[in-house]
Amino acid sequence: xxxxxxxxxxxxxxxxxxxxxxxxxxxxxxxxxxxxxxxxxxxxxxxxxxxxxxxxxxxxxxxxxxxxxxxxxxxxxxxxxxxxxxxxxxxxxxxxxxxxxxxxxxxxxxxxxxxxxxxxxxxxxxxxxxxxxxxxxxxxxxxxxxxxxx
Numbered sequence: 071x072x073x074x075x076x077x078x079x080x081x082x083x084x085x086x087x088x089x090x091x092x093x094x095x096x097x098x099x100x101x102x103x104x105x106x107x108x109x110x111x112x113x114x115x116x117x118x119x120x121x122x123x124x125x126x127x128x129x130x131x132x133x134x135x136x137x138x139x140x141x142x143x144x145x146x147x148x149x150x151x152x153x154x155x156x157x158x159x160x161x162x163x164x165x166x167x168x169x170x171x172x173x174x175x176x177x178x179x180x181x182x183x184x185x186x187x188x189x190x191x192x193x194x195x196x197x198x199x200x201x202x203x204x205x206x207x208x209x210x211x212x213x214x215x216x217x218x219x220x
Contacts, residue, residue: 097127097139101160108163109141121145131155133168171198 097105102125109123117123122144128137136155143150155164166188174184180200185193186207197206203215 097125105141105156117143118145128156131168132170136162136164136168138167171202174198176200 105125106123109125110117124142124144126140126142128139131138133155135158137158138153138155140151140153143152152165153167155166155168156162169184169186171182171184174182174196177183177197182198182200183195184198185195187193194207198204205214
């Protein structure tokens with residue numbers, strides 16, 4: 071349940087404030103249409119019916135097996151770019167951008183401290199256990215190795 075809340079906040083914040091330029095590889099029309107339909111279906115509650123979604127091409131990412139892309143949501147109230155990662159086989163989609171936690175500062179008690187940039191706003195401070203299992207973001211402790219509920 072907490073994952074849905076964090077995901078929703080990240081998508082909303084990113085939607086309204088993040089608008090970078092991307093130098094991307096081309097994407098086939100079929101692949102763009104499939105991704106556009108998927109996004110419209112999965113984000114139906116966040117995207118107005120009269121909105122259009124433009125899917126950019128892909129670029130390399132430091133995560134093996136994934137490529138990085140962006141889609142732009144255009145509404146009568148404005149538009150915004152949303153970054154995402156997609157697995158090479160197209161099976162998995164992750165909203166957001168990868169964060170290299172190796173750049174985080176080591177603190178006592180097995181904690182690493184860093185910041186995550188979401189959009190054009192100020193960076194969000196985060197704390198993470200050195201083993202990468204726990205993340206504190208916005209005052210919420212998240213177990214990253216917990217089995218998801220089905």
